[in-house]
Amino acid sequence: xxxxxxxxxxxxxxxxxxxxxxxxxxxxxxxxxxxxxxxxxxxxxxxxxxxxxxxxxxxxxxxxxxxxxxxxxxxxxxxxxxxxxxxxxxxxxxxxxxxxxxxxxxxxxxxxxxxxxxxxxxxxxxxxxxxxxxxxxxxxxxxxxxxxxxxxxxxxxxxxxxxxxxxxxxxxxxxxxxxxxxxxxxxxxxxxxxxxxxxxxxxxxxxxxxxxxxxxxxxxxxxxxxxxxxxxxxxxxxxxxxxxxxxxxxxxxxxxxxxxxxxxxxxxxxxxxxxxxxxxxxxxxxxxxxxxxxxxxxxxxxxxxxxxxxxxxxxxxxxxxxxxxxxxxxxxxx
Amino acid sequence: xxxxxxxxxxxxxxxxxxxxxxxxxxxxxxxxxxxxxxxxxxxxxxxxxxxxxxxxxxxxxxxxxxxxxxxxxxxxxxxxxxxxxxxxxxxxxxxxxxxxxxxxxxxxxxxxxxxxxxxxxxxxxxxxxxxxxxxxxxxxxxxxxxxxxxxxxxxxxxxxxxxxxxxxxxxxxxxxxxxxxxxxxxxxxxxxxxxxxxxxxxxxxxxxxxxxxxxxxxxxxxxxxxxxxxxxxxxxxxxxxxxxxxxxxxxxxxxxxxxxxxx
Numbered sequence: 001x002x003x004x005x006x007x008x009x010x011x012x013x014x015x016x017x018x019x020x021x022x023x024x025x026x027x028x029x030x031x032x033x034x035x036x037x038x039x040x041x042x043x044x045x046x047x048x049x050x051x052x053x054x055x056x057x058x059x060x061x062x063x064x065x066x067x068x069x070x071x072x073x074x075x076x077x078x079x080x081x082x083x084x085x086x087x088x089x090x091x092x093x094x095x096x097x098x099x100x101x102x103x104x105x106x107x108x109x110x111x112x113x114x115x116x117x118x119x120x121x122x123x124x125x126x127x128x129x130x131x132x133x134x135x136x137x138x139x140x141x142x143x144x145x146x147x148x149x150x151x152x153x154x155x156x157x158x159x160x161x162x163x164x165x166x167x168x169x170x171x172x173x174x175x176x177x178x179x180x181x182x183x184x185x186x187x188x189x190x191x192x193x194x195x196x197x198x199x200x201x202x203x204x205x206x207x208x209x210x211x212x213x214x215x216x217x218x219x220x221x222x223x224x225x226x227x228x229x230x231x232x233x234x235x236x237x238x239x240x241x242x243x244x245x246x247x248x249x250x251x252x253x254x255x256x257x258x259x260x261x262x263x264x265x266x267x268x269x270x271x272x273x274x275x276x277x278x279x280x281x282x283x284x285x286x287x288x289x290x291x292x293x294x295x296x297x298x299x300x301x302x303x304x305x306x307x308x309x310x311x312x313x314x315x316x317x318x319x320x321x322x323x324x325x326x327x328x329x330x331x332x333x334x
Numbered sequence: 335x336x337x338x339x340x341x342x343x344x345x346x347x348x349x350x351x352x353x354x355x356x357x358x359x360x361x362x363x364x365x366x367x368x369x370x371x372x373x374x375x376x377x378x379x380x381x382x383x384x385x386x387x388x389x390x391x392x393x394x395x396x397x398x399x400x401x402x403x404x405x406x407x408x409x410x411x412x413x414x415x416x417x418x419x420x421x422x423x424x425x426x427x428x429x430x431x432x433x434x435x436x437x438x439x440x441x442x443x444x445x446x447x448x449x450x451x452x453x454x455x456x457x458x459x460x461x462x463x464x465x466x467x468x469x470x471x472x473x474x475x476x477x478x479x480x481x482x483x484x485x486x487x488x489x490x491x492x493x494x495x496x497x498x499x500x501x502x503x504x505x506x507x508x509x510x511x512x513x514x515x516x517x518x519x520x521x522x523x524x525x526x527x528x529x530x531x532x533x534x535x536x537x538x539x540x541x542x543x544x545x546x547x548x549x550x551x552x553x554x555x556x557x558x559x560x561x562x563x564x565x566x567x568x569x570x571x572x573x574x575x576x577x578x579x580x581x582x583x584x585x586x587x588x589x590x591x592x593x594x595x596x597x
Contacts, residue, residue: 016492016495019499
């Protein structure tokens, strides 16, 4: 019975030890008996990284931080182990950064070319690169630092608000109240002005609307003219008009030349008329003086009377001729 | 006159408290002195280890299993979208390992083991079996108390360790079966903040619980008087004192071991 008790108790204890040990190994992802590639990086500050923090290469978990220790010159040397199959990138550096906003950290191994262009990170890496065989490392700011900065900003805002509170005393409040009252009056006047101007604006807008309509009408007409012009152009009417105009101009030039010739001839005729008038004038003058036959005819009344009686006799002769033509005219064919 | 009676009652209570403290101290000293009597306690220690420890595995596993399930569901309910769901694994691992497995198992075993010890020893006391052992030159502390206390101290961490495994496993199964969580995600969260210290803390705490529960059970049983009623009172006091002391020790270890510790 006692041996049975011993066996059962021993088995239970052994089982519990195995279960707990297996659980710890599983949870810590420990590799028992597997060789690891190890390297050391140095940092000024390791943030919240600690032994067990995963080492990540190109986003893939490839190892873990094994230990970290303070070193001379204000450095922290961090020893990391990598899976044997993993190769470090060219010119490697190590960045310690938060893996998420919930406080998880990771060590990211990457090439120098892939380092963020942050001045502080570059300065840390340049400083740590003088460590010989040790890889240079830098620590990115964590959420706590960012929130600390945000906290400082909030503090500044609070101090500004406090100053504002100090400056905003009773007098300022009174002045502010007066300003608000003035602003209220001003807004009333402004509202009234706006109402009045809105009426003017209504009429102006009516005029503008009419003007716009006229413009629209004119634009329509212009469009029609342009359309017509366009159609005329397309049918060749304009060419014809231009051609006709050219003909007209040519004829006009010809007419003007003819007119010039006529005017020259008129000038000559005028000269001849002038000499004719001068000659007529001398004739009229001689008639008025009673010189010559016509002068005697104009100035001697007996001649007029003789002529008049002659005309009367000629008129009676014509009348008799019409009444008795055979008395005066005899027509014979053979 | 009335104030005099009040002061007298105060003195009486103080005297009783000091007397109880002294009796407990003397009981502890006698138990410690019995450690050297290996020939007496060693043969029966494994029997008590089996009775107290192995016999408690089913109830401890049962409690841990349902605790893990409830904890996973509670965590998924409590986490908003701002918190990734894989933190269910973190919560289950940390809470089961460091707090719930030791404390709930301790409370359960306070009822099962502590009451059993108090009843056994109380019955032996009121039936004068312990006096008979002393007559036979057996040291009752070496034969009755020390093997039980040692068994409790050793076997409580064993039971709690298995309860931890069962609890986390149940939480994992519940997360995979009932929540939108994969095995990889659950164990990603469980590993996220896992430290060997978590297990160490839980096991050491449970060892202290085992020592206290068995010690209180032995003390109350050995001091039992008045027949069956006295035995019942001893069992009741054992459960109550054990539960109180488990919570006191829980706070004690948290203050001593967690306060100011940087993970």
